[in-house]
Each structure stands twice: as C-alpha cells, then as structure tokens.
Amino acid sequence: MSDLPVHAIRTLSDQHPKPSHIHFQYGTAGFRTKGDTLDSVMFRVGILAGLRSKKWDGKTIGVMVTASHNPEPDNGVKLVDPRGEMLETSWEAHATALANAQSTDEFIAALDTFTTTMKIDLSKPAKVVYARDTRPSGPALVAALEDGIKAIGAEERDAGVTTTPVLHYLVRAINTKGTKEEYGDDSEEGYLRKLSTAFNKLVAGKPSIPPLVVDCANGVGAKLAKELAEYLGDTLQLIPVNTSTTTPGALNNACGADFVKTQQTLPPSLTSVLKPGQRACSLDGDADRLMYYYLDDRGQFHMLDGDKIAALSAAFIGELTKSAGLDSQIKVGIVQTAYANGGSTKYLSERLPVKCVPTGVKHLHHAAEKFDVGVYFEANGHGTVIFSPQSLEIISAYQPSTPAQSTALNHLINLTEVINQTVGDALSDMLMVEAVLAHKSYSGEEWDSLYVDLPNRLVKVVVADRNIFKTEDAERRLVSPPGIQAKIDELVRRYEGGRAFVRPSGTEDVVRVYAEATVRTQADELAYRVAGLVYDETGGHPAHRPLEFL
Numbered sequence: 001m002s003d004l005p006v007h008a009i010r011t012l013s014d015q016h017p018k019p020s021h022i023h024f025q026y027g028t029a030g031f032r033t034k035g036d037t038l039d040s041v042m043f044r045v046g047i048l049a050g051l052r053s054k055k056w057d058g059k060t061i062g063v064m065v066t067a068s069h070n071p072e073p074d075n076g077v078k079l080v081d082p083r084g085e086m087l088e089t090s091w092e093a094h095a096t097a098l099a100n101a102q103s104t105d106e107f108i109a110a111l112d113t114f115t116t117t118m119k120i121d122l123s124k125p126a127k128v129v130y131a132r133d134t135r136p137s138g139p140a141l142v143a144a145l146e147d148g149i150k151a152i153g154a155e156e157r158d159a160g161v162t163t164t165p166v167l168h169y170l171v172r173a174i175n176t177k178g179t180k181e182e183y184g185d186d187s188e189e190g191y192l193r194k195l196s197t198a199f200n201k202l203v204a205g206k207p208s209i210p211p212l213v214v215d216c217a218n219g220v221g222a223k224l225a226k227e228l229a230e231y232l233g234d235t236l237q238l239i240p241v242n243t244s245t246t247t248p249g250a251l252n253n254a255c256g257a258d259f260v261k262t263q264q265t266l267p268p269s270l271t272s273v274l275k276p277g278q279r280a281c282s283l284d285g286d287a288d289r290l291m292y293y294y295l296d297d298r299g300q301f302h303m304l305d306g307d308k309i310a311a312l313s314a315a316f317i318g319e320l321t322k323s324a325g326l327d328s329q330i331k332v333g334i335v336q337t338a339y340a341n342g343g344s345t346k347y348l349s350e351r352l353p354v355k356c357v358p359t360g361v362k363h364l365h366h367a368a369e370k371f372d373v374g375v376y377f378e379a380n381g382h383g384t385v386i387f388s389p390q391s392l393e394i395i396s397a398y399q400p401s402t403p404a405q406s407t408a409l410n411h412l413i414n415l416t417e418v419i420n421q422t423v424g425d426a427l428s429d430m431l432m433v434e435a436v437l438a439h440k441s442y443s444g445e446e447w448d449s450l451y452v453d454l455p456n457r458l459v460k461v462v463v464a465d466r467n468i469f470k471t472e473d474a475e476r477r478l479v480s481p482p483g484i485q486a487k488i489d490e491l492v493r494r495y496e497g498g499r500a501f502v503r504p505s506g507t508e509d510v511v512r513v514y515a516e517a518t519v520r521t522q523a524d525e526l527a528y529r530v531a532g533l534v535y536d537e538t539g540g541h542p543a544h545r546p547l548e549f550l
C-alpha cells in the first residue's frame with residue numbers, strides 16, 4: 001500500500017482554505033449552497049472522487065458542478081458512481097466530514113483515517129470525469145476541483161459545459177466500454193445519437209408529431225436541446241425558448257420546471273408563444289427535471305407533472321410487455337414520494353405495486369431496482385424508468401411468436417434505449433413522453449384525463465435551523481421538533497380530503513410544506529396554516545414569515 005501524496009495535498013489545500021464559519025453538508029443532491037463559499041469543498045471533492053475511483057479499482061467516477069433548480073448565486077457538486085448512479089449513501093457522511101475539516105492539517109489527518117478505515121489501496125489508478133452547468137461561478141469552482149484531482153494524482157477528463165444527465169451517461173458509457181453491457185459511445189454526440197436513433201425508430205410510421213415548445217430555464221439544457229433538435233430533424237420539431245445562458249440572473253428565473261411546479265402556472269415568457277391546444281415542457285437548470293403542460297381551448301393552463309409522466313409511461317410499458325407476450329415474466333412497479341398527488345397514488349395503486357420513499361432520486365432509484373421495470377418519478381418531474389439486468393436479458397433473448405409480438409418487442413427495445421436509465425433526464429424523458437403520446441394518439445388533454453389531480457400547494461418556510469426537523473414514514477410525519485405533528489394532524493382533520501406534511505429541504509436552507517385537499521381554496525389554506533404553525537413554533541426568520549395566510 002502506498003501513502004497519501006501528502007506534500008501535493010498540503011501545498012494545494014493551502015490554496016483552498018475552508019471558510020471557518022460554514023458547516024457544509026452533503027445533502028439530497030450533494031453539496032449545495034452559495035457558489036462563492038464552495039472553493040474548499042470543490043478541492044476536497046476532487047480528492048474524494050479520486051479515492052472513490054481507487055476504491056473501485058480505477059473505474060471512472062463522475063463529478064457534476066451544478067445547483068440544478070436553485071437560483072444563480074447558488075452552486076453545488078455531486079459525485080456519480082461507476083454505473084452512472086448517485087454516490088453510495090454511506091459515503092455521504094465521509095464527504096461531509098472531509099468538507100468540514102477546519103485546516104489543512106485536520107484535513108490530511110481526516111484523509112489518513114478515512115483511507116485506512118475504508119481500506120483504500122492508494123497504489124490503484126484513479127480516473128475522474130467532470131462537467132459543469134452554465135452558472136457564472138462554475139469555471140472557478142472547476143479549477144478548484146481540478147486542483148483536488150491533481151493532488152490525489154487521478155487522471156482527469158473535462159466533459160465541459162453539459163447537463164447532469166449527460167455526465168451520468170458518460171460515466172456509465174466510459175465504464176462499460178468494450179463490455180457486453182456497453183451503454184453507448186462516451187461522448188455528448190454518442191448520447192444524442194443514441195436517444196434520437198431510438199426515438200426515430202419508435203415513432204416511425206406514426207402520424208407526424210406537432211412541434212414542441214421546450215422551456216430551457218435559461219440553463220445548460222438550452223445547448224443540448226438545440227443539438228438534439230438537429231439530430232431529430234423533422235421527426236420532432238423542438239422550439240427551444242428561454243435559452244439565455246449568459247444573461248445575468250436569468251437562470252431558473254420565472255421559468256423552468258421548478259417555477260412551473262411550484263407556481264402551477266405558465267412561465268410568463270411563454271404566454272405569447274403557446275397556443276391553445278399546444279403542449280410544452282420545461283426543463284430545470286441542469287436538465288434533469290421535466291414538467292409538461294398545455295393550454296386548453298379556453299386558454300386555461302393544465303400541468304402534467306412527474307406523477308402524470310409516471311402514469312403515462314407505466315401504462316405504456318405494461319401494454320407493450322403484454323402485447324409482446326412478456327407480461328408474466330416482466331412486472332412493472334412504481335416508486336413515488338410523499339409529494340405524489342393523492343389522485344395519482346390512488347390511480348396507480350389500483351393498477352400496479354406502488355412504493356413510497358423519502359425525497360431524493362437516489363432513494364427512488366434504489367427502490368425501483370427491486371422491480372423488473374421500476375418507474376420512478378418525483379412529482380417535481382425528476383425521474384426515469386429502469387429495467388433490471390434480468391429483464392434486459394429476457395427482452396434480448398425473447399423469440400416472439402407472432403408479428404404483433406415482434407413489433408411490441410421492438411418498441412420495448414427502443415424504449416430501453418431512449419430512456420436514460422442512469423438518472424432522471426429531462427430530454428430523454430421528453431422523448432419517451434412524445435413517443436408514448438404518438439403511439440396512443442393522445443393530446444395533452446387526453447393524457448391529463450388519466451386521473452384528476454387533487455388541488456395542492458407547496459410553501460417554503462425560512463426557519464432558524466432546519467436541522468431540528470426530523471421525519472419518519474417516508475417523510476410523511478415529523479418526529480422532531482416534538483409536538484408539531486399532533487398539531488398538523490389536528491389541522492388536517494378540518495379539511496375534506498386533507499393531507500399535509502413538513503420536511504427540511506436538502507438543497508435549500510428552508511423547510512418545505514406540502515398540502516392537498518379536495519377543494520383548491522382549502523388546499524391553499526391548509527398549506528399556509530401548516531406553514532404558519534411551523535414558523536410560529538420554531539422561530540421562523542422574521543423577514544420571511546409566509547405572507548399568504550388566509
């Protein structure tokens with residue numbers, strides 16, 4: 001076993017001192033906070049990525065620099081494991097501990113203990129691939145990350161400015177190259193070619209698809225959407241809007257998937273673009289979330305969120321496995337979180353097994369792996385579909401006995417290719433949705449009518465310390481601070497069809513409140529009452545008292 005390259009680490013670590021007053025936390029989607037405080041975190045993550053790669057015997061580890069749906073001054077970083085999945089949960093605590101060592105000496109001592117305890121063979125090679133979104137703080141943070149990668153002596157590959165899902169794809173493609181599980185060519189072009197080829201095959205012979213407006217949240221999705229449009233040609237005309245990636249403050253501002261989901265309205269920039277009957281979709285800042293919507297004949301807005309995407313895709317996959325004669329061997333299951341609309345949970349659980357897990361795609365992904373085909377979507381539009389290795393083997397070995405079975409089997413195979421199975425991917429999910437709509441000849445309205453959403457409201461509360469909030473039962477109940485859950489229960493009882501829960505965000509310094517009820521005004525009232533309760537009981541920040549109390 002060789003030793004840590006202490007000299008290189010010390011010299012470079014001194015150039016990236018930790019701000020003494022900040023405690024960093026590897027949360028729902030990695031480290032995420034103000035971009036100008038993250039220099040030391042980036043350097044240390046570079047080292048950690050190298051060590052993770054050594055632990056995996058030199059397999060490539062991914063690092064994505066993004067704060068996704070957060071506003072522009074925020075930034076963040078997350079690690080991607082060799083199969084393109086989120087970092088193994090047990091390493092999150094190590095990441096947090098290393099990020100919080102106060103000095104270079106403490107950091108080196110912590111690294112030493114860490115590598116010994118984890119039995120990391122430092123003589124192994126290490127490879128790291130990284131990318132960033134379009135945030136102005138990105139280049140400096142990437143430079144700090146590169147110093148970390150250099151300090152641990154890992155080989156680096158800069159994937160440049162691209163989306164989070166592309167980075168996940170690249171990690172899997174690099175690590176499966178030349179194996180029987182080869183995922184695709186390890187380049188952005190390879191990704192675009194793979195998705196567009198499968199999509200074009202899936203919709204061949206179907207009636208032409210109407211052009212689709214794509215709100216790119218003024219983020220990195222704009223670049224990929226424009227490139228994808230080239231690959232799709234006339235099969236599906238994309239109309240990218242909100243593509244101002246260099247306009248200060250534009251990112252995720254009054255546009256994008258999070259805006260649509262939380263405001264339940266059309267981005268103002270689309271009012272003159274979208275026509276009644278036309279559907280559109282919004283990506284978020286790093287293009288891993290997708291929200292659909294359409295205007296009905298009266299110009300009224302209708303949202304088609306992650307729950308609706310799950311319902312649409314699960315039904316289609318179920319139909320295909322049945323038509324192919326594979327339904328007894330391949331079963332579809334759904335994974336949701338507490339945010340799933342009660343209407344969707346009722347509809348889906350009457351048809352399929354449904355599991356509820358805590359927020360964060362990493363939780364959904366792992367639960368979905370337990371199904372032959374796991375369809376997982378958060379209501380916020382973050383999700384994908386994963387086929388188990390056994391299902392993929394069954395599909396590839398299957399000999400259909402009729403032409404109809406053969407057609408369905410081909411659709412199923414193309415679907416496995418159009419879907420980015422590593423992680424939620426807005427553009428891949430968009431192609432899946434468009435393919436299903438084309439097959440079913442559904443308009444937005446027909447898709448929407450699969451089930452009726454219960455009116456709901458999401459509210460943020462800024463509190464003194466969100467870390468005092470602890471939950472259980474897949475985040476549906478608060479165990480701490482004590483006493484609040486009983487008061488929430490008491491409030492919920494007063495509303496017909498009422499449901500509400502409170503949880504600390506893992507990506508923003510807030511507590512989130514969700515409520516739904518049979519009637520819109522009641523859902524709003526319940527949400528603001530629960531928010532007020534949380535605020536009053538836990539010392540909310542005076543400047544941020546939830547305003548819309550009814």
Ligand code: G16
Nearest residue numbers: 028029068069360361505506507508
């Ligand atoms: C991240 C996670 C999602 C999660 C979201 C909000 O999304 O990947 O799984 O739903 O944060 O989390 P929270 O409510 O804890 O802030 P993204 O798109 O921001 O990476």
